[in-house]
Amino acid sequence: MSEANSPVIRAHALDLTFQTADGPVHALKDVNLEIAKGEFVSFIGPSGCGKTTFLRCVAGLEQPTGGTISVNGMTPDEARQARAYGYVFQAAGLYPWRTIGRNISLPLEIMGYSKADQKDRVSRVLDLVELSGFERKYPWQLSGGMQQRASIARALAFDADILLMDEPFGALDEIVRDHLNEQLLALWARTEKTIGFVTHSIPEAVYLSTKIVVMSPRPGRITDVIDSPLPKERPLDIRDSPEFIEIAHRVRDGLRAGHADD
Amino acid sequence: MAHVRTAGPVLVVVAAIFAIWYVAVIPMNIKDAITQAERAGATVSPEGAQARRDMSAIGLAVRNTAVIPATYALDRPRLPAPHQIAAELWDTTIDKKITSKRSLVFHGWVTLSATLLGFAIGTAAGILLAVGIVHSRAMDMSVMPWAIASQTIPILAIAPMVIVVLNSIGVQGLIPKAIISAYLSFFPVVVGMVKGLRTPDAMQMDLLRTYNANRNQTFWRLRLPASLPFLFASLKIAVAAALVGTIVAELPAGGGRGLGGRMLTGSYYGQMIQIWSALVMAALLAAGLVFLISLIERISLRRLGLAS
CATH class of the missing domain: 1.10.3720.10 (MetI-like)
Structure with missing residues (x-):
């Protein structure tokens, strides 16, 4: 029986070494992290710091070469088979031959939900990402930001407690990104999911997260974990507040410290 | 609109192919046409298949312009003219019963x-x-x-x-x-x-x-x-x-x-x-x-x- 504040994701001394033609690459080295239920955790760091690799380990898409990691008290592979999480990739990856509604019901079909249940869930998550009325449209008829929202709806459709997002807004412009960040926070507040969010952007990480994990490359490791003192309610102009700027500074310092090791 | 604009070039290409074809029929068939005309009693130049054997087809056509129409109407041409093929197609598809071995x-x-x-x-x-x-x-x-x-x-x-x-x-x-x-x-x-x-x-x-x-x-x-x-x-x-x-x-x-x-x-x-x-x-x-x-x-x- 898991208590309310026992960690949903727990990594201990996690190591992952890729064997490449140029020799071994230490993607992750001695990563220790605990994520509690309902947290919004951002992973930030330069390319090659292992933030995406860590997320993929949580999802059971990569096998660690050392250490332990558990998701909902299971191994990542068991959690994947139990469909414990929804995963949002950098590209929306909607099927061009399916309408938005049928794209969102894709995981539901695979998981064997009934037709009626599929219909209910599709309209509910479309509402959640503010895409009601676009159910019968094809992906090419939507803007990039709308496509990414549809892909978030697809990840939400089967009600997994955990949402893993790998630079979901990385390919979008600043204004669309701000809007989607705001929407994501509202969605997080309504659904109370545990979110793991990979990003390159310091303001995005600070604005969204309750916990910011700063990582650095060669070998990929955690250099700082910052618990955000910002309130849960966050209007966009919170980014001009002294607290926000202070955390952003600390993140930047952490990133710089990681680089100083080179 | 797009159809109208592309129709012109397409027609020009088709017309060019047919023009080349019709011109090519003359040298391809001229020797056979002259031989047949000679057998039928017409005067051709030069006389006798032997004399014509090593002559160029174009040269023969120039010297026997009267025979040129016959190159389009041979029974067994080396290169049939498009209208001969069309006539054969008509004959073997429309006129013949479809059970016929010639259909x-x-x-x-x-x-x-x-x-x-x-x-x-x-x-x-x-x-x-x-x-x-x-x-x-x-x-x-x-x-x-x-x-x-x-x-x-x-x-x-x-x-x-x-x-x-x-x-x-x-x-x-x-x-x-x-x-x-x-x-x-x-x-x-x-x-x-x-x-x-x-x-x-x-x-x-x-x-x-x-x-x-x-x-x-x-x-x-x-x-x-x-x-x-x-x-x-x-x-x-x-x-x-x-x-x-x-x-x-x-x-x-x-x-x-x-x-x-x-x-x-x-x-x-x-x-x-x-x-x-x-x-x-x-x-x-x-x-x-x-x-x-x-x-x-x-x-x-x-x-x-x-x-x-």
Whole structure:
């Protein structure tokens, strides 16, 4: 029986070494992290710091070469088979031959939900990402930001407690990104999911997260974990507040410290 | 509007082809035309086939302008004029009963039926092989080299062997031709389908892994729909190849049946008009088949939302 504040994701001394033609690459080295239920955790760091690799380990898409990691008290592979999480990739990856509604019901079909249940869930998550009325449209008829929202709806459709997002807004412009960040926070507040969010952007990480994990490359490791003192309610102009700027500074310092090791 | 703008250039190209053809008929047929005119008692220059033997065709045409109209009306021309082929086509399709052995509709159907059967077998085999190749590394390594090797052997060498071997075990008629036709048509389907089934990228495959989807679900929901545009491109090549395969198979099959049979008997008796009209018929069949597949392609891709 898991208590309310026992960690949903727990990594201990996690190591992952890729064997490449140029020799071994230490993607992750001695990563220790605990994520509690309902947290919004951002992973930030330069390319090659292992933030995406860590997320993929949580999802059971990569096998660690050392250490332990558990998701909902299971191994990542068991959690994947139990469909414990929804995963949002950098590209929306909607099927061009399916309408938005049928794209969102894709995981539901695979998981064997009934037709009626599929219909209910599709309209509910479309509402959640503010895409009601676009159910019968094809992906090419939507803007990039709308496509990414549809892909978030697809990840939400089967009600997994955990949402893993790998630079979901990385390919979008600043204004669309701000809007989607705001929407994501509202969605997080309504659904109370545990979110793991990979990003390159310091303001995005600070604005969204309750916990910011700063990582650095060669070998990929955690250099700082910052618990955000910002309130849960966050209007966009919170980014001009002294607290926000202070955390952003600390993140930047952490990133710089990681680089100083080179 | 687009149709109106492209109609001009298309007509110019067609007119140019016909013009070149009509001009070429004169030198190709002038010697035969002069010989016939001489036999009929007309004065030609120079007289006697012996004297004309080493002369250039153009030179003969210039010296015997009166004979030029006859080059378009020979019974057995070396190069028939387009209107002679058109007349032969009219005669052998519209005027002849379709049960007649001289009807091109009859021969066209003989060829078409074997082509369709061969195309169906080839397409089915091609898709099955592609599915196997994509799902099994062992099949990828073992089948693909043979598929490629199969296409390096000239079909003209294979066809008689298949016909003879099958004939010796009592299989005749449609089936041997369909097999040779399938032999040519499966290859483009394999290549296109393997490429198509492999288009989903790592991210797409990862997405389905996060849903814990099995191979079956991945195939029907992702790989197959993603491969359809490639499949249709392959089918157009395959159907034309199937027709060629059938015609080649009809040469050694004997009996003078089918368009290939018409071409063979035409060449036995020096009936170039018969060969050309069979060729035109084959070209029309191929164009019709490719058009039909394009139509199915457009309809199904639109249904799938892959084309607007």
